[in-house]
Amino acid sequence: MQLQRLLVVIDAEHQQQPALQRAVEVARETGAELHLLQIEYHPSLEGSLLDSRLLNRAREAIVRQSCEQLRTRVAHLSDEGFQIDVDVRWSKRRHEEVLARVAALQPDILFKSTHPSSTLRRLLFSDTSWQLIRRCPIPLWLVHDTEPRGQSLCVALDPLHSADKPAALDHQLIRTSQTLQAALGLHAEYLHAQAPLPRSLLFDAEVAQEYEDYVTQCSREHREAFDKLIAQHAIDRAQAHLLDGFAEEVIPRFVREHNIGLLVMGAIARGHLDSLLIGHTAERVLERVECDLLVIKPDGKG
Secondary structure (H helix, E strand, C coil): CCEEEEEEEEEECCCCCCCHHHHHHHHHHCCCCEEEEEEEEHHHHHCCCCCCHHHHHHHHHHHHHHHHHHHHHHHHHHHHHCEEEEEEEEECCCHHHHHHHHHHCCCCCCEECCCCHHHHHHEEEEEEEHHHHHHHHCCCCEEECCCCCCCCCEEECCCCCCCCCCEEEEEEEHHHHHHHHHHHEEEEEEEEECCCCCCHHHHCHHHCHHHHHHHHHHHHHHHHHHHHHCCCCCCCHHHHHHHHECHHHHHHHHHHHHCCEEEEEEECCCCHHHHHCCCCCCHHCCCCCCEEEEEECCCCCC
């Protein structure tokens, strides 16, 4: 991973811009360029009875004014020496406009502030953050709050690929975390959560009798796979943690207890309906953690 070009989604609906602040912190350490993207949209200027030329002029005026205001808001960063590019666009489907900008600019990381969102809201309104989790092809840094919670990052690994993740993704997560660790001076922890099939789901009496052997074998396989993965990288054993429990429960608890500021996770795209109604592990974890989340897709897959 290179850290030369950062794309930041500016949220016009909120005064604070945690994503911009975090991107500035990264740029200050790496010298990266900052590219700001703000999406404007007002339903009153869509499908109105007004003349289409008047509508276009009104939209253009809003975009122009927003661009001037945004330039003014970040002028102090330019004065500090940051390389900043400002882009304001009009679009009803914000995530699609963001993805189009990603495709054109090819940034190294996309920064986006995230706000609490219920499952119903995601289902009905296609929340931008959740759409980007599913579809963004580059690392997506979701910023939870303005102030970082700690100088440590945690990498969630899946060496047995129980979530259908390709084997190469774990190595990609580790390489990315080591780049961030070196560039930003962060401490790194590596975590794998393993949970055997609950005893309550075993209805066959003969199978239930062998449950303890199954748990032992399951634990052995996870330990061997995790150790093999860690051994392939320059990782201190004290930084590697194999924990019992489901990822959506274990990971948020580990983040709280170790004051983790950034959680690095892999995610793969699944069927649209499945993602909407259930959500994959990255989505369920995001709902429960109170730190930043860096979501990474397998190379070439968004």
